Amino acid sequence: xxxxxxxxxxxxxxxxxxxxxxxxxxxxxxxxxxxxxxxxxxxxxxxxxxxxxxxxxxxxxxxxxxxxxxxxxxxxxxxxxxxxxxxxxxxxxxxxxxxxxxxxxxxxxxxxxxxxxxxxxxxxxxxxxxxxxxxxxxxxxxxxxxxxxxxxxxxxxxxxxxxxxxxxxxxxxxxxxx
Numbered sequence: 001x002x003x004x005x006x007x008x009x010x011x012x013x014x015x016x017x018x019x020x021x022x023x024x025x026x027x028x029x030x031x032x033x034x035x036x037x038x039x040x041x042x043x044x045x046x047x048x049x050x051x052x053x054x055x056x057x058x059x060x061x062x063x064x065x066x067x068x069x070x071x072x073x074x075x076x077x078x079x080x081x082x083x084x085x086x087x088x089x090x091x092x093x094x095x096x097x098x099x100x101x102x103x104x105x106x107x108x109x110x111x112x113x114x115x116x117x118x119x120x121x122x123x124x125x126x127x128x129x130x131x132x133x134x135x136x137x138x139x140x141x142x143x144x145x146x147x148x149x150x151x152x153x154x155x156x157x158x159x160x161x162x163x164x165x166x167x168x169x170x171x172x173x174x175x176x177x178x
Contacts, residue, residue, distance in 0.1 A: 163175065
């Protein structure tokens with residue numbers, strides 16, 4: 001093979017290789033274009049995803065604000081519960097104190113009732129004793145009054161006898177005073 005043939009053969013081979021390579025490069029370029037299109041689609045999808053994330057971020061910000069509001073409300077409610085708990089403890093303490101006082105009053109009332117019952121029993125005994133003593137005094141007074149009347153009559157009789165004797169001794173007539 002001579003140089004011209006070799007050159008022609010190499011040219012033809014290079015042409016074929018160039019066409020093959022160009023064809024392959026075109027296919028690769030098409031593939032790159034497809035990949036670029038796919039990247040563009042992916043980029044668009046990422047943009048959509050980014051937009052969605054921005055929307056989600058905004059929603060999270062809103063949710064965070066709501067949580068802050070809820071936290072504040074819970075804080076206020078917790079404060080109320082703390083105050084209620086304090087008031088409840090005060091009420092429980094007051095109730096315990098009241099129950100102690102009530103129990104003390106029950107004991108005192110029980111003692112007073114027992115004392116009243118004893119006084120009532122003593123009063124009843126006093127009434128019975130006084131009534132008995134009064135009856136005895138009435139009986140005694142009746143007997144004494146009869147005795148005094150009898151003594152008075154006897155005294156009057158004796159006085160009359162003495163006056164009669166004195167009059168007889170003096171020689172005058174007896175006076176009738178009775």
